[in-house]
Amino acid sequence: xVAVPPSFYAQRGHxxxxxxxxxxxxxxxxxxxxxxxxxxxxxxxxxxxxxxxLLLGNFNQLPDSQLKSFPLQQIVTCPTRGNCILxxxxxxxxxxxxxxxxxxxxxxxDHEAIHLKPAADPPRPSRSIRxxxxxxxxx
Numbered sequence: 417x418v419a420v421p422p423s424f425y426a427q428r429g430h431x432x433x434x435x436x437x438x439x440x441x442x443x444x445x446x447x448x449x450x451x452x453x454x455x456x457x458x459x460x461x462x463x464x465x466x467x468x469x470l471l472l473g474n475f476n477q478l479p480d481s482q483l484k485s486f487p488l489q490q491i492v493t494c495p496t497r498g499n500c501i502l503x504x505x506x507x508x509x510x511x512x513x514x515x516x517x518x519x520x521x522x523x524x525x526d527h528e529a530i531h532l533k534p535a536a537d538p539p540r541p542s543r544s545i546r547x548x549x550x551x552x553x554x555x
Contacts, residue, residue, distance in 0.1 A: 449478060450479070458486075468508060468512065469506070471488065471506040472503075473504070474527065475504045486508075488508055489508070490504050491507060492505050492516050492518075495518070495528070497528065503527055503528070503530055512534060517532075517533070518531075
């Protein structure tokens with residue numbers, strides 16, 4: 417996983433955005449990959465509670481129930497290979513992005529490309545300031 421602190425995200429009240437790219441292939445141990453992903457996200461979000469997460473890649477053979485319970489939302493809604501949605505984007509900051517656009521594949525790829533654009537005016541967290549006044553009496 418990579419933590420990226422660009423000003424785009426800092427303006428939205430987050431110090432970090434974790435993004436990770438993966439490719440799930442047939443014959444791979446899906447349990448180990450899911451365990452690694454969930455454990456890594458859990459450790460990082462404990463250290464940085466307001467982290468935005470983007471997890472993207474080819475989820476051909478990877479069941480996503482654990483990712484959705486993290487909770488992450490899968491935002492690609494159109495097929496990326498034939499009639500299937502194999503290339504997916506999971507995030508906990510869906511309001512920050514427009515609906516992904518599916519484009520023709522690059523070079524000889526049999527998968528379509530996904531274009532993810534930031535939202536024009538995403539929501540910003542409301543910030544409240546608490547002021548505590550105390551009086552100290554010295555006798």
